[in-house]
Each structure stands twice: as structure tokens, then as C-alpha cells.
Amino acid sequence: MLVIRPGMLTTVQDAGRWGFQSSGVPVAGPMDPVSHRLANALVGNSRDAALLEITLLGPDLEFHDERLVAVTGAEFDLALDGHPVPSYAPFTVAAGSRLRFGARRIGARAYLAVSGGINVPPTLGSRSTHLVSAMGGVDGRALIAGDRLPLGHPKRVQGTALAPQAAIVALSDRRATIRVLPGPQVEYFAQRALDVLQSGPYVIARNSDRMGFRLEGPRLTHARGADIISDATPLGVLQVPASGQPILLMADRQTTGGYPKIATVIAADMTSAGQLGPGDAITFQVCTPHDALTALIAQERALMAVEERRS
Secondary structure: OEEEEOOOEEEEEOOOOOOOHHHOOOOOOOOOHHHHHHHHHHOOOOOOOOEEEEEOOOOEEEOOOOEEEEEEEEEEEEEEOOEEEOOOOOEEEOOOOEEEEEEEEEEEEEEEEEOOOEOOOOEOOEOOOEOOOOEOOEOOEOOOOOOEOOEOOOOOOOOOOOOOHHHOOOOOOOEEEEEEEEOOOHHHEOOOHHHHHHOOOEEEOOOOOOOEEEEEOOOOOEOOOOOOOOEEOOOOEEEOOOOOOOEEEOOOOOOEEOOOEEEEEOHHHHHHHOOOOOOOEEEEEEOOHHHHHHHHHHHHHHHHHHHHHHO
């Protein structure tokens, strides 16, 4: 597969580089894990196969042999050899075909899977690109024009559209309500800090990236200072520096951090967070562990149903 035009920020991502955080190696992987899994399922790949994550402005790509392709996540106008093709429905590309991403309609990140997966060499067991450390993917960087991406051996499957997509990936128009669980260091904040957190909205600052979303909104007050002994930084955690403006840690986050963490986004809502970009707004809503588990179970059942149909 040849990159004719790379788009704004297009990277190779699989499910992430898990198992090395204790050695200081970040996970990376998709910003929207659900859309990543759906794209792979629609073309018959394993759920952790490498694909392209496309941010805000999409690429132009040329294919060298016949493949099954699917695009999920953010909705773009897609054209294959000048003819429109849909998102959330696999389509066949022929040798020499060109796929062009046009206008973005909703969402921030699309996921393009190709049958057989993108077969760049793995680093520490993963093909995911981590931009800060220049690890994985294609030389640890975003794609550029002229890159040639090797593809794996495709599994032959019959393509069918996913319906309804909204049951699994709910794309919001530049704002989202994100559920969180308190902690792990909620005691480091003023008594009503969680109420302040929910009073938002918070706007994603322009200097946000795959490491984290810097948020601008109601100031969170510390009760025990803004520094702690560095500890682990899970995906979706909200750490709060001395400014009182939270930072939502995302896929390329560092492995540890020394700011207290007031809350953590529930796993089922990371797909919504991953579809937001600079200038978009987040309203946080504290929920219970039961709510978080119920949402995750429902999401996982929907994903597994799609994966079973594609196997």
C-alpha cells in the first residue's frame, strides 16, 4: 500500500505495546479502541491487527493488490477511484485502486483496516507508533508521502455492512459527556472538587496531542498540594497539576506521573473521548462502579457479536 498523501496525522496502530510499563515503555495504540476493533472485525483481521489511525485530515492511498478495506470511527467523505464508498461497511479494492479521504463530517479519528493487516516489523511485540519515543510503526513517526506499507496475508471473508453502528460508536458533534470514577487520589482535592469537575464543560486546548488532552475549564483546588510520589498513569486518568486545569491522559501517555489524579474515565467511554479534538468540549459525569461495569459489558457484547459474524 502506497501513501500518496499522508493527511494531518496518520499512524500505524495495533492494540498497543502492553507489558512493558514497569520498564518505562509507553503503551501507545489507538485513541479510540472500539473503532480500532470494529475496523479489524469488518475485514476479518484479529482484533489486535495493525491498521491506520487517521486524525482530522485524511490521506490518499494506492493499493497494490486486491484487498478488503473498512473505515470506522470519524466519518469522512470516502472515494475509491472517484466513486463514493461508505464507512462501517467493508469494500473491495483492486490492484491500482486509489482511496481518497475527503471532507470530515463528524468525529476526530478514523480507522482504516486492510485485510491481512499492516505488516511493519514489530517493536517489543507491537507495531504501534509511539511518536514521542519514535518507536514502532514506520520509523516511529507519522506517515509521509511515498511510504510503502507492507501488508500481511489476507483472510478471505465476505464483506457486509455493520448495522447499526451507533449502538457501539456514538459520534458526537464536537462535545461529549464522559463518565468517570473518582480517584485514585481524590483525597488530595478540596471537598467539593468532584462537583466542580462536573460543572464544566472543559474545552480541549490546542496544545493537546496523543499523550493527553489539556483541558480548560473550572479550576480544581488541591487540598494536599499538587505533587505526589510518581505512580502509574492508567489510560483515561485525569491528573491535575498546580494550575488546577486537568489533563486527560490518552494512548501515548507516560508510564508514571507525579500529579494527583482526581478521576478516571470509564473504559466504555474511551471511544467517545478518542473521537474529540482541539476545541471540542467535555462534560464529566461521576458514575458508580456498577454503571461502569454495565456499560463495559454491553459494549463488549456488541463488539463480540460483530467479531463472531466476521470469523
